[in-house]
Amino acid sequence: MKILIVDDFSTMRRIIKNLLRDLGFNNTAEADDGNTALPMLQSGNFDFLVTDWNMPGMEGIDLLKAVRADEKLASLPVLLVTAEAKKEQIVEAAQAGVNGYVVKPFNAATLKEKIEKIFERIEASQ
C-alpha cells in the first residue's frame, strides 16, 4: 500500500508518517501542497491520500476535487486531516467526495480508526 501525505507543515507530515508506520504502512511519500501532490499522484500509483486542507498554493479541498475529476484517480480514497472544523467545510468536503475527515488536534487511535473504516468500506463495496 503506497500512501501520499500532503501537509504544508513538515512536523505534521512526520507525525502522520510515523503513525502510519506504526499501523504497518511503510511505503509513504510526502508533498507540501496540492500543486506538488497532484503530479505525484498522477504518476505514482498511490493507493491512499492523506491531506491537510489549509495550505498555500493548492488547498486540500481543491486537490480532492482535482483527484475526483481525474479519470485515473477518481476512486482514490482520500482522508482529510485538518484544523478546519466548521460545519460548512465538512459538508463541502463530503460533497466533494472525501472518504474520511479527521479534525486536528487528533490522536493516534482516531487516525487508525478512520483509516480502517475507509478500507472496510472499500472492501465491502468491491
Added chain:
Amino acid sequence: MTFSESILSEQCLVQARGLVSSIENGDEDAAIGSLREIGRINETNMFQEIGRLTRELHDTLVDFGIETDISNLAEHEIPDARERLSHVISVTNQAAHKTLTAVEEAIPVCRKLEESASKIEHQWKRFISRDLSADEFRKLSREIGEHLENSAGRYSKIKAYLNDILMAQDFQDITGQIIGRVIGLVQDVEDKLIGLIKISSSVNGDDNRLERKPAEKVLEGPQVPGKESATALKSQDEVDDLLSSLGF
C-alpha cells in the same frame, strides 16, 4: 480673510487699543484684563483651527474607508490576536509538559531494563569463565527468566511514551497556523499605518489611494477556546455525527 477671522482681528484691535490707553492712563488692572482677552481670542482661534483639521482628517479617513477598518482592528482583531497568542502559549505549554511527562515516565523504565541487563551480563561473564557456583548459576537463570518476562512489557511501555512524544509535536502545526494569522494581522496594521502616513503627507489623494484589502478568507484554521466560530464543531465525535447524517 474669512468672516470669522476678520471679526477676530477686529476684536484683537479693540483690545489692543484698550491696552495702550490703559497703560497710558496707568490703569494696571485694565491692561492685564486686555492682555488676557487678547490671549483668549487667540486660543479661540487655535481651537477653531484644531476643530477644522480634525473634521478634515475624519472626512479623509471616511473617504478612504480607513476609519472603519482601523476601529475594527482596534476593537476586534487586536484583542482577538491577543487571545490567539495566549492560546499558543497554552498549547506549547501542554506539548512541553506532555513531552516531559513521557520522558520522566520512560527513564525509570529504561533504568530498570539497564540494571537488570547489566546484572545478568556481569554474572554471565563469570559463568563463561567458569567462575560461578551451582547455586549462583541457579540464581542467574532465575534472573534471566525474570528479565525476559519483564522486557516485553517494559519495551511496549517505552514505545507508548515515545508515541506520546511524537503526538505532542502536533503543537507546531496548530500554533504555526495561529501565528501565521497573527502575522497577517500585523501586516494589515502596518499597511493601514502606511496608508495614514500617505494621507497625512499628501494634499491630492488620487495617486495615494489605498488598495482595498481582498475579501476575508473563508478558512479559519484551528479554533481558539473562547473564540470558536458559531458553526464550528467541537470534537471529532461531532464531525463523525455530521458525516453520518450525510450518509457516511
